[in-house]
Amino acid sequence: MVLLRPILSWDHHGEKINRGGHYDGSQNHVIGEDDDMYDAFEILRDIGEQYKFNNVEEEPNKEAANFYKLVNDAFIPLYPNCEEHSKLSFVTKLLHFKNMYGCSQKGLDELLKLIGSVLPSPHTLPETYQNVKNKVRGLHLKYEKIDACENDCMLFYKEDADQDKLVSDICGADRYKVQKNPKKARVAKKVLRYFPLTPRLQRLFMSKHTTEYMRWHKTRNVIEGQISHPADGDEWKQFDRRFPSFENESQNVRLGLATDGFQPFHDKHSRGYSVWPIFIVVYNLPPSMCMKDQFIIMPLIIPENRDPTKDLNVYLRPLIDELKILWNTGVTTFDKSLHSNFVMKATLLWTISDFPAYGMLSGWSTYGRMSCPICLGDVRGFQLKHGGKVSYYGTSRVFLEPNDPLRKNNKYGSRETRSVKTRYSGTAVKNYCKCIKFYPHGKIKWRKPEDFGVTHNWTHMSMFWELPYWETLQLRHYLDVMYIENNVFDNIFHTILDNDKTKDKEKSRKDCEHLKIRNELWIHPDGTIPQAPYALTRDKVDKLCKWVKELELPDGCSSNIAHCCKEDKRTLKGMKSHDCHVFLQKLIPIMVPDLLPKSIGDAIIELCNFFKDLCSTSLRRHDLEKMEKDMVKILCKLELIVTPGFFDLMEHLPIHLAMECMLGGPVQYRWMYVFERYLHKVKLTVKNKACVEGSMAERYIEEELTNFCSLYFESDVATLHNRLQRNDVPQ
Structure with a gap:
């Protein structure tokens, strides 16, 4: 030839x-x-x-x-x-x-x-x-199209992939759209795009520009007592002790999985449609590579007319099957730097998502009185009589030491004798889930399991339990610091400004009277509402707005926050997640001393400093242990200052964040900022509105190819791998 x-x-x-x-x-x-x-x-x-x-x-x-x-x-x-x-x-x-x-x-x-x-x-x-x-x-690395039931109850996959299978086995819905011309090819109502993970991991070893970095986690410099990478966390170390054969091979791959949904259309009539990409992060790579767009793998593009809820489980099936192969048998891969073949194995360490998606991945509902997925019902909120919402007021004291005097303080309305210190093991959680009768997936006949909301909050058995090692992990699913920090900032800032989003409304004052706490905030007999000491007067709000308008921050620190300041309405609107991050950690500690009483200002500043320390790129275990105890004390102080309506679940979750850093390392490797930016990039690739997922898939494999090829371009060609940072000057 x-x-x-x-x-x-x-x-x-x-x-x-x-x-x-x-x-x-x-x-x-x-x-x-x-x-x-x-x-x-x-x-x-x-x-x-x-x-x-x-x-x-x-x-x-x-x-x-x-x-x-x-x-x-x-x-x-x-x-x-x-x-x-x-x-x-x-x-x-x-x-x-x-x-x-x-x-x-x-x-x-x-x-x-x-x-x-x-x-x-x-x-x-x-x-x-x-x-x-x-x-x-x-x-090109190929991708597969897998037909799915329009009701999300099953995939036409493996033994069900036969094109002659016309209806779903579970709900009986038709697989294909109705065609006027029977001679035309049949078109499925819903299609999952699946990008096999194995060849994409193999390509990282086959290129001489990336293969050496796949062993970086093993050859890096380690400082004793310092946590600067997930490999320094207890989860990684405990996994190595449980599976020494996996740990001995430096080329084995450690992965993280992330997901979030977005609406591809700007049309208000199409806002119900969403797309849920799944992302894979390779933690073998150094920090300068593993969280960059060009090294993030997108194995699944899930179509949805609305939030997938527990049916996200159905679409994870191909990826879970591949992860089981990568763990059990591995795949033969060529290592370019060593010029030899080896059997590559891989493990999934944890998932990353915002809090609503946390419930979809873990199976524990993040709504209701038992919505904390760490406490698993040991710490429960209660419904406020007048506010109607679930409050976690007073629950912080269960994490105090047994002899702490705050447990007996009558200002909280009651004494606290309970203690909660444990995180449930994966084996205990899995065994508990096996005892629950879950109903089939799908949106036709969705039913809650028995005793849901009474003894448990489980909605489904997560697909990840099929992984042989999943029950040995302590973390499994991460709480997103970005999402929690954003909500904590909103609650604090709007309550201080006393605007429409404040947590201190008339119903909150009635709840104080009902719980017999904070009598200085009770509504007077004549109907007047007393001014709260933590709420700013109009003159102070005007002073704050003027300060924000004149604020000049370093280039690239945040967006122009001055544009978010609405002086006529005395509030700030339109701030992005990163703006809230900067405002909470940098600006609130500056403004609070001049605007609020010292006792209130100190408690708020301590909360801001907690998040600032938590987001450090380098941590120490003894500091994290102290931060975990300090966070409980901070919340106990705030419970004596603010109304019970302030303490929703987002004010409870920070108690668990320091422990997650001890287990998994710095938050920069597992927060959603990276994936939110990537989702914006993916959204811009949607050019064909009639086939959103197909447009994304074609653009993804093309970008995947060009990112790989650009590793070999001459140094004078601008690529994603060598482009200058925001303020760098070319030599």
Whole structure:
């Protein structure tokens, strides 16, 4: 075959190449008159380890044939006597340009015409964007389309994947849309896009630019007593002790899973539709890589007409099956740096999500009186008589030491004798879930399990329990610091400003009287409401708004908070999560001493400093132990200051955050800021409104390819891997 001629002279491991240049064994590519031409050839060398090129006797399969064609293109110059670019190298750079700078398909078509008109004939430049995609098809990592029931009760997957299976086994709903023309291909009502995880992990080992970093977690410098990476946390260390064979192989992969939903349409009539991507983080990589967009893997794109709730479980099935294979048997993978094959295994350490999605992943409902997923019903809120909402007022004292005098303080309305100190083990939680009768998935006949909201808050058995090691983990699901911090800031700030979002309303004062606490805040017999000491007067609010308007923060610290200040309404609106993060940790401790009494201001400042210390990139265990105890005392102080309506679940959860840092390491590796920014980027890739998930999937595999190829570009080509930071100056 003509197709295989260049390949037959290319040894599998690259020992010899005969193409007019000379081979440099240290760089693993051909050196000709201009070295820039062969960046594409080097890409093929790293990926080509999975194909056998010597002694080819049979016809190659479709995937291998596409790859062999790329090898030919790596030898073909862009135009006669061109020494700077090959056909393949120029095409990959064009695709990188398109994705790096957001060029549209039509714009790239026009650019191809313009470049083609100035190139000498005959040239090999493709004429359209579609032709460019066809040229690099052999480099793409594939994805699968799996039909799903429109009621989210099952996937048409594995034994149910037969196209002749027309209805769901559970709800009886039709699998396909009604077609007017029976000759046309049948179209499923709902389709899950699945991007296999294994080949994407293998590619990290097959490239010489990333393979050494996959062992960074094992070779990094460790400072005794310092927690600066998840590997320093107790969860990672305990896992290594339980599974020493996994720990002994430095190439085994540690993963984290994250998810969140977004609405792809701006049209108010389509706001019910949402898309839920699943993300995978590779914790083997160093901090400068593992949380960056180009190294985050998106294995699933889940379509939903509304929040998936417990039915998210159904769509995780392909990923869970693959994770079980990666744990039980592993897959043979080639390590480029060691030039040898090894059996790669992987483990999922935890999930990352905001609090509503926490309930979907864990199976524990995050609503109601037992909504805390850490306490699991040991600490319960109560419903306020007048406010009507669940309050966790007074529950902080159960975490105090047994002999602490605050337990007997009558200002709380009662004495506290209970103690809660334990986190339930995974084995205990799994065994408890097995005793509950859960109903099938789907939105047709959704029913709560027996005793739901009375003895437990479990809605479903999480799919993650099928992983053999999941019950040995202590964390399993992380509380998102970003989400909690944002809600804590809103409660504090709006209560201080005494605006429409305040937690101190007339019903809150009636609840104080009902609970016989804070009698200075009770409503007077004539109906007047006394001024709370923690609420600012109008003059002080005006003073605060003026200060915010004149505030100048360092570049990149936050958005322009001055634009969020509405002086006429005496409030701040439109602040993003990161603005709340900056305001809580940096600005509230500055403004509070001048506006509030010292006792109140000190308690608020201590709360702000807790989050500031918690978000440090380097932590120490003894500091975290002290912070855990201090957080309980801070909440106890606030319970003597603010009304019970202030203490919703978000004011209870900070008690558990210091322990999660001891188990899992710094919050920067597991908060949602990274994934919220990535979701914004994904949302911008939706160009075809008629097929949202398909548009996202095609753009993702294209960006995945260009990010990989850009590792091999010359240093003077701007890529995501070498672009300057916000305030850096080019040399």
